[in-house]
Amino acid sequence: MKPTPTIFLLCIILVFSLVNCSSAQEPPFLQYKNDEWVNQQLEKMSLDERIAQLMMITVYPKQNDAAKAIFRKRIQDWKPGGILVMQGSPTKNADWINQFQEASETPLLVAIDGEWGPAMRTDSTIVYPYAQSLGAVQDTSLLYQMGQDFASQLKRMGIQMNFAPVADINTNPFNPVIGFRSFGEQKHNVAEKSWMVAKGMQDNNVIPVAKHFPGHGDTKTDSHKTLPLIPHSKSRIDSIESYPFRYLSDKGIAGIMSGHLNVPSLDNSGITSSLSKKIITNYLKDEIGFKGFVVTDAITMKGVQTTAGRAELEALIAGNDMIEFVDDAGKAVATIKAAIANGEITENEINEKCRTVLALKRWVGLNNYQAVDLKNITADLNAPEYQVTNRKLIKKSMTVVVNNDSTLPVQDLEKRNIATIMIGGNQKSIFQNTLEKYSGMDHFWLPKDATEKTWANLRQKLDNYNFVIAGITGINKYSSNEYGISEIQKQAVIDLVHEQNVVFTLFGNAYALKHFANIHHADALIVAHQDNELTQELAAQLVFGAFKANGKLPVTSDRRFKAGDGLEIASNQTFSYTIPEEAGMSSAILNRKIDSLANLGISEGAYPGCQVLVAKDGKVVFHKCYGFQTYDSIYPVNRDNIYDWASVTKVTGPLPAIMRLVDERKMNVDDKFSKYWPDFIGSNKENLSFREILAHQARLASWIPFWTMTVQADGTLDKNVFKDHPSPLYDIRVSERLCMNHDFKKTMFDTIRTSNLLPRKRYLYSGLSFYLYPDIIENLTGTPYESYVKISFYRPLGAHTITFNAYKHFPLSQIIPTETDDFFRMEKLRGYVHDEGAAMMGGVSGNAGLFGSTNDLAKVFQMYLQKGYFGGRRYISDLTLNEFTRIQYPENKNRRGLGFDKPLIDNYKNKLEDAYPAVSSSKSSFGHSGYTGTFAWADPENRLLYIFMSNRVYPTRNNSKLYELNIRTAMHQAIYDSIISE
Known part of the structure; x- marks a missing residue:
């Protein structure tokens, strides 16, 4: 016999009903309703004690010891089921909780209002975003993580229940009490966000309590002060106000808080919803099907309107399992006990509610209660992993x-x-x-x-x-x-x-x-x-x-x-600024090791002060300043200070311009250098390879002390070359009190031209060619060198502090001094380039001369690290960057790239004291150091950037302790050591 259409339709309806019923989850604590521990606790309690388990009193750890004694006595006398913790510090909250648990025969269920984390009621803790901010977040997994954070933090203080999340839909912009506490006005958004926060807590055995049922979002008044009206029809409330609570009920949330609201369409008696059996039992439990724990909002609020002394009783009769903020639990217990005697509520109902409360306690582990360890509690509550969650939520909002x-x-x-x-x-x-x-x-x-x-x-x-x-x-x-x-x-x-x-x-x-x-x-x-x-x-x-x-x-x-x-x-792909943990690094290791090394350098007199910047994955995760500008300890080093970069200029001044010109096919590193510097034609340098010159193995001399060429027999400087004041002829300012005849620049170039070459090709660091690049760059671009690099690189990068001749652009107090020159310029150098040769070029050179902040040097190197791209713009092609940053002549035991320094050949085999740079730096890494005590290093493989800035030459260059102590390399290795293994 074939089924009739009616029977077939009924079967479909039955199947859908079964599917729908089976999809609703039960709160996890229900498994413990008949647990052995629960039964034991229930059996040993008197009726008074079982009633008291349904009461939650409020404590204020911010208060003094006298108040604490009062609360302790109430707990001993009244034997409430739980406490609500209000204002206090992490240590004091946990300490009071420990003492109150000790005073209670049955472990207390400890709750808190933690809508934006413990910080809502606990000082010195992380303030997570308000719910309205979180309503903007599209990645709900972050709200789940926040819920997990809440659970971990609350348990650390001995708290097992959080009166959160707020599941009210804020459909009234003028709502005086919900507003920013709601995830917003869209019901699906509110429901989903509420569940993700709740689930994060519940999956970690902290009880979430969603509030304020049946929905406080469309009210014109505050239930703390009066009884707000919800004027909508039941169909509207089904569709909007109660929607998130239905959703949470289906998901199996452990707890829901009943709000103090007048909802005529659900109960036309005028009674507040929290005391209404029609709303709590008939609507929430029977119609919606919620099987979890129901607790009232604070029973002392003005929205609770009932006969004096009966609020707690009526709340239980309505269907609530627990009453929050009970002022006089002793009186409430007596009232309820009397009501049992006169038949208003049964002892079985009390027992069932008590069993629910005990099951919650069993689920959160209070059957094996342990006191909270107070040591490091504030630091633990502010752990970096929580800060990372907070930062991510704010960014996504x-x-x-x-x-x-x-x-x-x-x-x-x-x-x-x-x-x-x-x-x-x-x-x-x-x-x-x-x-x-x-x-x-x-x-x-x-x-x-x-x-x-x-x-x-x-x-x-x-x-x-x-x-x-x-x-x-x-x-x-x-x-x-x-x-x-x-x-x-x-x-x-x-x-x-x-x-x-x-x-x-x-x-x-x-x-x-x-x-x-x-x-x-x-x-x-x-x-x-x-x-x-x-x-x-x-x-x-x-x-x-x-x-x-x-x-x-x-x-x-x-x-x-x-x-x-x-x-x-x-x-x-510009910089972000964050904490190490957001880039997978340990702030504890970074701070401990770098602080120790930086302070070692200061105490040993390697430098008066320094700065260290670390970036990973484009995130600046560490930037700290140590010590003072000089040994008199008057002016502390700060992030705005301008440093003389010394030879780091080579890879941040002429080199980016050269790479750009290579991209534009105006230069070719396989050409003869004399193609770009014709003055070498006819000299012993006519056939030198541009590539070999950049790789420091073209047989060029290391350096020439040009200034010594002007020293006369009596030790004074040649007055045909130098004057103590500027003039049309002596217009190259070397220092504050020394100006040079501009004709002497030709002598410097001629000296480079006629200098001897080494007998064979081998690696020897040479800065001579870098004197020539400014003119080469100007000839090829038609723009003066300084203007070209500023227009092409520094200004678009936002590196506005990078400049030559810093004394022209910054207050001297902002510029870190270098050496007290007692052999050439005879003055303290501040804002004038330290390098003598660069000074004789008027401070604008390719071998040295750049000044700038640590942050701005990092921008240039991050652009290199990102293969020529930064802040939405490509500056240099990745092919060119790859070519310039690879070892050019490894067969000749030359570690250098084109202009860039590289790790020692087989550096990874070295001990730390023999390594350059860190042992853990990859073969693809590159950078440069400066004579004044500067250092910049990028590691593409590990996406890591390290900048070290100091004035180790102050007051004299005859101080090699920075090298002897191996501080820069040791710091560099510490940075690698701080990377957390995945």
Whole structure:
């Protein structure tokens, strides 16, 4: 007999019903409802004690020992099932928890409000992003990781339950209590994000409690102060407000918190939802099918409206398993016990709820309770791996909603005269400090209470710039008073949009966008969602393309900015600035070893101070300054200091230009050098190979002390060559008090031309050809050498501090001094090149002469490390970079590349003291050192960059301790040692 269509349809419905039922997961703690430990605890408890297990009292570790004694006595007398921990420090919280657990016969279930991590209630811990920020994140695996972080951190303090996540859908922009605490206004987004955070905790045996059922998102009032109304129909609540809770219930979340709300469509009696059996039992448990643990929101809130002394009882009757924030648990127990006697609630119901609480305790391991170890607890709670999660979440939350003409990421830096302004700030901000790592710029700020005259004066100053990067700060979290936005802030935005090429970053609630009339006409607009130091730092990095942005607005501000809006911005391979762990390195090892070596050099007198920068995978993970500019210990070394790079100039001045010219086929390294320097024709150098000269095996002499050619018999300098003041003939300034006859440059070139050659080809480092490259480069490009390298490389790279003759461009106090010259220039050198030969070239040479900051030197070398590409631009082809950075003549035991230094042949076989550079550096690595104590090294195989800056020649070059102590190589090896094996 064939089935009839009706029977067939019923079968299909039954199958779908079974599938649907089987898809719902049960909370994991339910497996312990009949556990032996649970049964034992239940059997030994009196009725009073079983009732008390359903109470959670609140403790405040921020308070004094007298308060602690009161809380301890309450625990001993009332025997509550749990405690809610409010304000305190990590150590004090954990210490109090330990003492309270000791005072309790049955282990306490310890809870906290940790919506953005323990920091919501615990100081000195990581503040993770608010839920609204996380609503913008598209990679939900990061929210799962955050949930795992929460679990690990809470357990470290002895906490087993987190009253989070907030699963309310914030459909009301004027909500006075939820707002930024919600993942947004889109139900699927809220539900999924809530579950990923909850799952991260639950998979690590911490109890997540989603709140505030049936949904607090569309309220005009705050349930802390009154009873809010949810005026919607049941169908609307089914579809919107309760949707995330249904989703979480199906996923098997352990806990849900009942909110204090008036929901007439679910219960028209006017009773608050947390005390309504229709809402908690009939709707949440029976209709939705939630099988987990239900706890009330704080029972002391004004939204709880019932007969005095009956709130706890009515909460249990409604279907809650536990009551939070009980003021007088003794009185509540007595009331409930009396209600059992008069039949309002049964003892079996109490027993079942108690069994639920005990099962939770068994699931989180309280059956084998151990006190928390207080040692290093604050450091553990701020461990680098947690910081990495936080940084990733903030980066992924960044939301670009305007990007006209692909303004972001900001590039073409050589064309931009940049000003920054903090609209609502009263001093230079972290945002601005980070922005200036990418290029030269000037900074301004406009306080929230600034006058129109102040703004008018500032507008005049901004007229001198062609590009403005503006941060909008001082935005309140809640909607009252237009998020605290002042009229001058609104006007500043209007005027900047009209008058400037401007990029805005809003540091604050996305809803606040509605109050800026024409901000959508800006060149670019980033919503950073929050306003703290880390958010400002990362937003600045996004402006210049340090990482990809793909955040989406979680809420609708107005018709211009709607939920789901967000543009994708690609990274352009500029630097990002982060912590070592984000690049797979150990900050503990880096700090310990590099600090030790740097301080060793200072204590041993190898240098008065130094800087160390480390980058991996394009991420600057370490940049620290040590010591002072000089041995008098007055001016500390800082990141803005300008150094004399000495011979590092060779690979950052003429060499990038030569590589560019090779790419343009204006040079060929297999030509004779005399093709580019015709003066060698007819000399013993006519047939020298350009390649061999760059590889330092063309038989050229190592160096020529040109200045000694001008010393007369009486030891004084020839007055036909040098004067103590400039003139049209003596216009080459060698130092502050010494000027050279420009005709002597020809003598220097002639001396190079006629110098002897070595008898055979072998490796001998020679700087002679580097005196000639500036003129060669100018002849081939038609642009003066200094202008060419600045226009072609330094300015587009944003390396604005790199220059010759630093004394012309920077305050002397910013420039690190080198030597007190007591044999040639007879003065302390500061801002004038240390190398005598480069000085006699007027400070503009190829062998030495460049000055700059550590960060800007790193940009040049990172460009090399990335095969000629940096910040959205290709400077040199990868083929050319590969050619110049490979060993040219290994058969001749010459380790050199073309211009670049390379590791010793078979360096990896050496002991550390015999290695150059680090033993672990790859064969593909390259770099250069400088006589003044500078060093730069790039390793493409390990994607690693190391910069060391010092003035080891201060006050005299007769100090070789930097080499004797092997500090630079030892540091370099320490960097490799810090890489965490995968």
